[in-house]
Amino acid sequence: MSDTIHIELTINGAAKSADIDPRLLLVEAIRDTFGYKGTHIGCLTGDCGACTIELNGEIEKSCLVLAASADGGEIRTIEGIAPDDGGLHPVQQAFWDEYGFQCGYCLPGMLFAALDLIESNPTPDEAQIRHAISGNYCRCTGYNNIVTSIQTAAQRMAAAK
Amino acid sequence: MIKNRFQYLAPTSVEEAANLLAASPGDTEVIGGGTWVVVEMTAGDRDPRRVIDLKNAGLRYIREEKGAVVIGARATYTDVVRSAAAAKLPALVAMAAGVTGGGQLRNRATLGGSACYGNPSSDVPGLLVGLGATLTVRSAGGTRSIAAADFFTGPLRTALQTGELLESMTIPVPAGMKQGYYKFKLAESSWPICTGTALVGADGSATVTIGAANCRPVTVTGSASDLDGLARAAEAAITSPFSDTLADGEYRKQIAGAIAKRAVKAAV
Numbered sequence: 001m002s003d004t005i006h007i008e009l010t011i012n013g014a015a016k017s018a019d020i021d022p023r024l025l026l027v028e029a030i031r032d033t034f035g036y037k038g039t040h041i042g043c044l045t046g047d048c049g050a051c052t053i054e055l056n057g058e059i060e061k062s063c064l065v066l067a068a069s070a071d072g073g074e075i076r077t078i079e080g081i082a083p084d085d086g087g088l089h090p091v092q093q094a095f096w097d098e099y100g101f102q103c104g105y106c107l108p109g110m111l112f113a114a115l116d117l118i119e120s121n122p123t124p125d126e127a128q129i130r131h132a133i134s135g136n137y138c139r140c141t142g143y144n145n146i147v148t149s150i151q152t153a154a155q156r157m158a159a160a161k
Numbered sequence: 162m163i164k165n166r167f168q169y170l171a172p173t174s175v176e177e178a179a180n181l182l183a184a185s186p187g188d189t190e191v192i193g194g195g196t197w198v199v200v201e202m203t204a205g206d207r208d209p210r211r212v213i214d215l216k217n218a219g220l221r222y223i224r225e226e227k228g229a230v231v232i233g234a235r236a237t238y239t240d241v242v243r244s245a246a247a248a249k250l251p252a253l254v255a256m257a258a259g260v261t262g263g264g265q266l267r268n269r270a271t272l273g274g275s276a277c278y279g280n281p282s283s284d285v286p287g288l289l290v291g292l293g294a295t296l297t298v299r300s301a302g303g304t305r306s307i308a309a310a311d312f313f314t315g316p317l318r319t320a321l322q323t324g325e326l327l328e329s330m331t332i333p334v335p336a337g338m339k340q341g342y343y344k345f346k347l348a349e350s351s352w353p354i355c356t357g358t359a360l361v362g363a364d365g366s367a368t369v370t371i372g373a374a375n376c377r378p379v380t381v382t383g384s385a386s387d388l389d390g391l392a393r394a395a396e397a398a399i400t401s402p403f404s405d406t407l408a409d410g411e412y413r414k415q416i417a418g419a420i421a422k423r424a425v426k427a428a429v
């Protein structure tokens with residue numbers, strides 16, 4: 001039985017490669033092989049969203065993907081959301097201003113779901129926001145501040161256009 | 162990390178995939194999107210020696226062919242929502258858009274994977290039966306076609322035989338009929354508890370398939386002008402109600418009639 005598989009990925013713009021065990025999940029490769037610990041593990045069942053990343057431009061739950069399946073892929077993790085100048089992305093700033101998080105464990109899912117929504121729908125209403133984040137669990141906030149954060153982010157991003 | 166070692170294979174055609182599967186079908190798992198099978202492997206509920214990932218097998222497509230929409234087994238729910246060809250089937254698009262788990266799930270999970278999984282409390286089985294789909298399955302020996310109504314044989318059971326994989330699903334565009342899809346669930350992030358797929362003709366004739374309530378989808382016919390009659394027929398058709406943690410089978414049977422009515426009303 002072949003022991004390892006060679007994979008090559010781009011993570012937040014940086015080229016990465018490794019010889020991995022085919023049993024490795026993508027979330028484990030991102031965290032442990034490549035060291036991007038901002039991607040979290042909550043459930044390993046696809047329910048919580050804490051492992052969310054962007055893979056080839058689409059948001060995905062990285063616990064549902066074998067690392068081998070992502071070979072050749074372009075990945076953005078939560079570390080890759082903020083601009084290089086050290087500031088925050090408008091969506092992150094809105095979560096900060098509106099108390100959209102407490103422990104922050106759920107943020108990979110919440111931020112990527114928010115970015116994904118605002119990209120396709122710059123003026124989402126509350127129902128659309130709640131639907132967009134429905135693949136993520138937050139155990140701290142009770143969700144209301146997250147909804148407000150996304151509304152604020154969308155308004156600010158639309159105004160800045 | 163998944164507990165036991167396995168060999169990872171990513172064939173570049175469906176023929177190659179079928180040949181690899183034929184070599185050792187008993188200890189091989191097929192990965193479509195992986196949203197179910199990877200979870201089961203992580204939990205140790207499945208323990209394959211070989212894994213065939215269909216990602217490169219050329220099965221991710223949706224196209225129009227001779228009055229039908231052909232969906233490759235690897236097409237995702239998001240692919241359906243974005244597809245110009247699938248727009249001919251509003252019930253299909255409504256189904257795909259309403260699958261839970263967020264955009265993250267719909268971007269990876271495939272209709273083919275859901276069909277092969279055959280979990281009664283899913284969206285895909287009832288929808289495929291309701292729209293009269295035909296499934297094309299492939300083995301090393303070639304392909305064969307199975308009507309969706311014959312494909313779903315029971316909870317987590319399908320007509321797929323050892324050594325066969327699903328290649329595509331063909332859904333005829335129902336000419337001159339309105340289509341509706343209605344899903345009932347009790348929480349935003351829940352899988353379906355009962356679904357209805359309706360086809361309504363210009364003369365008011367109605368065919369409704371109830372999914373998620375019975376061990377296999379059931380279809381009843383009647384008239385859109387006699388919704389109560391349709392509802393009674395739908396409830397009576399639930400002869401082996403399906404129970405899981407989301408809802409008891411008896412409850413599902415009791416609401417099947419109401420869901421049949423709503424599916425007809427959803428037909429546009």
Ligand SMILES: Cc1cc2nc3c(=O)[nH]c(=O)nc-3n(C[C@@H](O)[C@@H](O)[C@H](O)COP(=O)(O)OP(=O)(O)OC[C@H]3O[C@@H](n4cnc5c(N)ncnc54)[C@H](O)[C@@H]3O)c2cc1C
Nearest residue numbers: 046193194195196197198261262271274275277283284327
């Ligand atoms: C958070 C979450 C929410 C969900 N919500 C819903 C919901 O609202 N409604 C719903 O219906 N479902 C829901 N699901 C179930 C979801 O996993 C399926 O709907 C999904 O479509 C399965 O597709 P997949 O490609 O990921 O399957 P996989 O995990 O790849 O495969 C599933 C099964 O099919 C087999 N298989 C896959 N493709 C083939 C093929 N081409 N030939 C032969 N065998 C094959 C696999 O071996 C496995 O046994 C949810 C799942 C999660 C994790």
Ligand code: FES
Nearest residue numbers: 042043044049063
């Ligand atoms: S860890 Fe992936 S969804 Fe929870």
Ligand code: FES
Nearest residue numbers: 102104138139140
């Ligand atoms: S802020 Fe703690 S889980 Fe959401």
